Amino acid sequence: MIRIDAHQHFWRLSARRGAWPPPSLAAIRRDFGPADLAPLLAAAGVEGTVLVQSLPSLEDTRWLLEVAQATPFVKGVVGWVDFKGARTAQTIAELARHPLLKGLRPMLQDLPEDDWIADPATAPAARAMAAHGLVFDALVTPRHLPHLLTFAARHPDLAIVIDHGAKPLIARQELDPWRADIARLAALPNVHCKISGLVTEAGAHASQAGLQPYVQVLWDTFGPRRLIWGSDWPVVSLACDYASWCAMSVALVDALRPPASARDRDALFGGNAALLYHLQHHADSSL
Secondary structure (H helix, E strand, O other): OOOEEEEEEEEOOHHHHOOOOOOOHHOOOOOOOOHHHHHHHHHHHOOOOEOOOOOOHHHHHHHHHHHOOOOOEEEEEEEEEOOOOHHHHHHHHHHHHOOOOEEEEOOHHOOOOOOHHHOOOHHHHHHHHHOOEEEEOOOOOOHHHHHHHHHHHOOOOOEEEHHHHOOOOOHHOOOOOOHHHHHHHHHHOOEEEEEEHHHHHHHOOOOHHHHHHHHHHHHHHHHOOOEEOOEEEOOHHHHHOOHHHHHHHHHHHHHHOOOOOOHHHHHHHHHHHHHEEEEOOOOOOOO
16 A cells, blocks of 8 residues: 555744744644654655645745655645736746646635635636646635535536545534535535544544544545545644554544445555645655
């Protein structure tokens, strides 16, 4: 089995200029780079990653691409563009020339308008992404899902992946209306979903038992070929360490009903990410 962590971050505090994370999150308020993650990947048997932006900045995206180029285990980058900018299509074409640019992500959860993504002004960016074979990573919460549905239905040729299961309200053990909204999105064949970031949404329910109903919903709706595993490292460190999340993820998959086959497990923990993001050989590593 090729194991891929389809959602991890690197950052430099000096470049963030007061952006998240705040001082109150001391565990992750420092620089994180490849040397920090490499031993965790090796211990977990993870062979490659997808590096995802965490700043709404072209400068940060270009830095991530530079880091990825120098880091054999990084197989692809999800960057950022101004989705409603006057030259967005040209910027996407420029970034897409880099072989490690695999997707783009506006930080929807941080924008004041819940329906921002449903604005027709996002259409040129979406069309440009589809034309260049890029994946749209949707950083959303449950309140954004009806508007994401509008966007996804409008752009059937654009591959979309929902980050962190859309951050369901696990800490309150609420399934609805998230469950119904997720099912509507899953009915669209261009929409995929990441099993990532869930443990940091769980509060006192940060356990297999607390997360299982939510993972089961994702399994029931997206099935074994459109679910993708990721760690959300280093953010996951707010709830547990990397090894613990890996172990919990395996336990969650083991408890699914109907059971996941060996082929399903291989797909969820790596194969689906490789297909969605068109991950290829990089430097002297293998995939």
